[in-house]
Amino acid sequence: MVELIEQCSECVSLLGDYLEGSLSRERTTALETHLSRCMPCITFVRTYKKTTVLARETLAAQMPRELVTSLQQFLKGAIPGFTCDSKKGDCGSSAQQPDSSSDTKKS
Amino acid sequence: MYAPTNQTGPQSAATEPPAPTDGHPPDAALVLLAQKGDSQAFAILVARHQRQLYRLALRMTGSEADAQEILQESFLNAWQKLPLFRGDAQFSSWLYRIAANGALMRLRRKRRAPDAVSEQAEELAGPKFTADGQHEEPPHSDWSQRADEKLLSQELGEHINAAVRTLPDDYRTVFLLKDVDGLSNEDIADALELTVPAVKSRLHRARLALREQLGDFFGG
Numbered sequence: 001m002v003e004l005i006e007q008c009s010e011c012v013s014l015l016g017d018y019l020e021g022s023l024s025r026e027r028t029t030a031l032e033t034h035l036s037r038c039m040p041c042i043t044f045v046r047t048y049k050k051t052t053v054l055a056r057e058t059l060a061a062q063m064p065r066e067l068v069t070s071l072q073q074f075l076k077g078a079i080p081g082f083t084c085d086s087k088k089g090d091c092g093s094s095a096q097q098p099d100s101s102s103d104t105k106k107s
Numbered sequence: 108m109y110a111p112t113n114q115t116g117p118q119s120a121a122t123e124p125p126a127p128t129d130g131h132p133p134d135a136a137l138v139l140l141a142q143k144g145d146s147q148a149f150a151i152l153v154a155r156h157q158r159q160l161y162r163l164a165l166r167m168t169g170s171e172a173d174a175q176e177i178l179q180e181s182f183l184n185a186w187q188k189l190p191l192f193r194g195d196a197q198f199s200s201w202l203y204r205i206a207a208n209g210a211l212m213r214l215r216r217k218r219r220a221p222d223a224v225s226e227q228a229e230e231l232a233g234p235k236f237t238a239d240g241q242h243e244e245p246p247h248s249d250w251s252q253r254a255d256e257k258l259l260s261q262e263l264g265e266h267i268n269a270a271v272r273t274l275p276d277d278y279r280t281v282f283l284l285k286d287v288d289g290l291s292n293e294d295i296a297d298a299l300e301l302t303v304p305a306v307k308s309r310l311h312r313a314r315l316a317l318r319e320q321l322g323d324f325f326g327g
């Protein structure tokens with residue numbers, strides 16, 4: 001016997017766990033039952049998920065290439081025998097000297 | 108040389124890291140080598156983890172310059188402390204922890220009254236419900252479809268950026284690390300010294316608040 005979810009607020013509070021798949025089987029069934037008859041909650045789920053998708057697409061951060069290089073040079077200077085990639089053995093052949101406090105000019 | 112460790116060991120089956128895609132041995136094998144002084148093995152570990160570590164440092168401090176210094180300190184620190192690392196934890200978690208500590212120290216030095224956070228959180232927007240728990244303003248407008256058309260418009264990007272900035276620090280950090288950078292709840296909890304339920308609850312509330320703001324943007 002599954003305990004029903006009558007309240008949309010309860011449905012919303014379970015969404016995080018539900019989408020992550022960490023909700024118990026019973027609660028999942030209860031939530032899906034609620035969703036099957038509650039249009040506002042269906043819309044809510046869609047927009048809730050979309051929020052994550054949009055944020056990921058707009059905010060994804062790539063490590064800047066210069067930073068990869070400066071890190072490699074720093075470690076090369078600090079750790080004997082450190083080579084950046086054993087396959088290429090190249091640390092980004094930049095002219096600048098490794099400077100332990102290398103402050104790159106970033107905006 | 109690298110022993111091809113194929114063992115999906117019993118040590119922590121639930122959180123076993125995915126097999127490396129860089130053609131090198133898994134972390135555990137490289138760590139053993141690095142612990143014996145093999146700096147090339149360590150270099151592979153650096154190459155493998157620098158991007159996630161960068162994101163963590165960037166998200167926590169909000170500054171690229173800080174992130175750069177944190178990365179340098181963290182990896183050097185990790186190299187020096189490597190003999191103390193015990194294989195019962197995942198190397199990546201251990202590394203995140205070092206970087207997170209570096210970021211936290213930096214933040215504490217700079218600014219920040221930590222207890223301001225919980226008060227701010229009370230003001231986080233979220234959906235409104237009636238007394239009997241129904242949606243107060245039924246979210247009729249399903250902007251999830253419209254979002255595709257507008258996707259990545261500069262205006263939307265700026266709006267999302269601004270919305271994320273309004274979140275209290277630790278909500279924003281959790282949201283970015285989880286939803287944007289894809290770290291696990293456990294790693295985030297470790298790094299930020301939170302419990303996993305606390306991570307989940309911050310994540311959920313951050314999403315709810317952002318969702319409200321996106322709804323406003325799409326005129327929902």
Ligand SMILES: [Zn+2]
Pocket residue numbers: 007008011034038040041
């Ligand atoms: Zn509902």
